[in-house]
Amino acid sequence: MDDSDEVLKRIExxxxxxxxxxxxxxxxxxxxxxxxxTHLKYLYLxxxxxxxxxxxxxxxxxxxxSIENNELSLIPEVYYNLKNLKSLNLxxxxxxxxxxxxxxxxxxxxxxWLNSCGLMFLPREIGFLKSLEKLGLKDxxxxxxxxxxxxxxxxxxxxxxxxxxxxxxxxFIKLKNLNHLNLAFNKFEEIxxxxxxFKNLNILLFRANKIKQFTDEHVLGLANLNKCDLRxxxxxxxxxxxxxxxxxxxLTLDTFLIESGEIG
Numbered sequence: 001m002d003d004s005d006e007v008l009k010r011i012e013x014x015x016x017x018x019x020x021x022x023x024x025x026x027x028x029x030x031x032x033x034x035x036x037x038t039h040l041k042y043l044y045l046x047x048x049x050x051x052x053x054x055x056x057x058x059x060x061x062x063x064x065x066s067i068e069n070n071e072l073s074l075i076p077e078v079y080y081n082l083k084n085l086k087s088l089n090l091x092x093x094x095x096x097x098x099x100x101x102x103x104x105x106x107x108x109x110x111x112x113w114l115n116s117c118g119l120m121f122l123p124r125e126i127g128f129l130k131s132l133e134k135l136g137l138k139d140x141x142x143x144x145x146x147x148x149x150x151x152x153x154x155x156x157x158x159x160x161x162x163x164x165x166x167x168x169x170x171x172f173i174k175l176k177n178l179n180h181l182n183l184a185f186n187k188f189e190e191i192x193x194x195x196x197x198f199k200n201l202n203i204l205l206f207r208a209n210k211i212k213q214f215t216d217e218h219v220l221g222l223a224n225l226n227k228c229d230l231r232x233x234x235x236x237x238x239x240x241x242x243x244x245x246x247x248x249x250x251l252t253l254d255t256f257l258i259e260s261g262e263i264g
Contacts, residue, residue: 007031023047030055045070046089054078068092068113080105091115091136100125107131115139115159127151138162138182150174161185161205168192176200184208184229196221207257208232214239214250222255229257 007022011033019042022030027048034055042064045053050070056062057078065082066089073094085106095117103125106112111134119140127148134157142163149155150171158175159182166187173194184207191211195204196218204225211233222228230236236258239247250258 008033011037018042020044029053035059052076057081060084063087065089075099075102077101082106083108085109087111089113090117093117095119098123103128110134110154112136122146122149124148130154133157135159145169145172147171153177156180156200158182173197179203181205191218199224202226203228205229206233211235212238216246219250219253219256225255227257228255231257231260 006025007027008031010020010022011031018040020037020040021044023044023046025048027050029050030053032055035058038059039061040059041061043056043059043062044066046066046068048070050067050072052072053067054076056065057076060081061084062082063084064087065085068089069092071094072090075090075095075098080101083105086108088106088109088111091113092115096119098114098119100123103123106129108131109129110131112129112132113136115136115138117140119137119142122137122142122145124146125148126146129152131154132152133154135155136159138159139162142160142165144165145160145168147169148171149169150173152175154177155175156177157180158178161182162185164187165183166189172192176198177200178198179200180203181201182205184205186209188206188209189212191206195201202225204222207229208231211230212235214230214235250256
């Protein structure tokens with residue numbers, strides 16, 4: 001049985017269920033029959049070779065859609081009909097740009113993954129996703145984050161690792177519900193002062209930036225964290241040389257990862 005037969009078989013079997021898994025099939029296109037499965041709520045198309053999949057636009061009951069690791073270079077406008085989506089995964093595609101219309105359309109979205117898409121900027125319309133709780137933007141080429149991210153009042157989990165970000169917009173201070181924030185492998189030279197007032201923050205990952213200072217104030221302000229990864233920053237060597245007592249004190253604290261040899 002070749003891949004196309006396998007796909008049709010799975011679609012036929014899915015006519016009375018809500019989930020369809022077509023991952024890892026080396027698919028370059030989807031059969032038109034997929035558009036008839038208007039009852040589907042969960043559709044997984046990861047690890048194929050899809051370039052364009054307009055058939056999805058008619059699946060208006062979809063709540064979860066994953067098309068990770070394909071070859072999409074744009075998101076068809078028909079996707080904007082998917083008003084019930086709660087989880088959307090477009091990671092590891094060739095998008096580079098994301099249309100503002102994407103964010104206008106998904107008012108119910110709570111999870112959005114756009115990791116490894118070559119994104120160079122994030123549209124300010126990201127602020128329309130009022131229900132968003134998890135946002136993954138790892139491994140892109142972002143140099144800045146729009147002010148409107150501060151409108152995501154329900155955001156709890158944010159990954160901005162491996163970008164080109166030097167600072168966060170002032171409105172970031174409004175994200176009081178954040179409990180997991182990953183800013184590792186960027187270009188920050190200091191820890192934003194407002195983080196010291198983020199009482200719900202449990203995990204702060206700042207590894208491999210260019211942070212020059214870490215003081216008693218930081219230790220006290222970040223004391224509620226379960227984990228703060230500060231390895232491979234400029235201040236570490238400076239503390240070793242000039243404030244060995246403070247450096248050794250930090251090594252005894254479970255919250256802070258300082259030395260590159262540590263695992264966490």
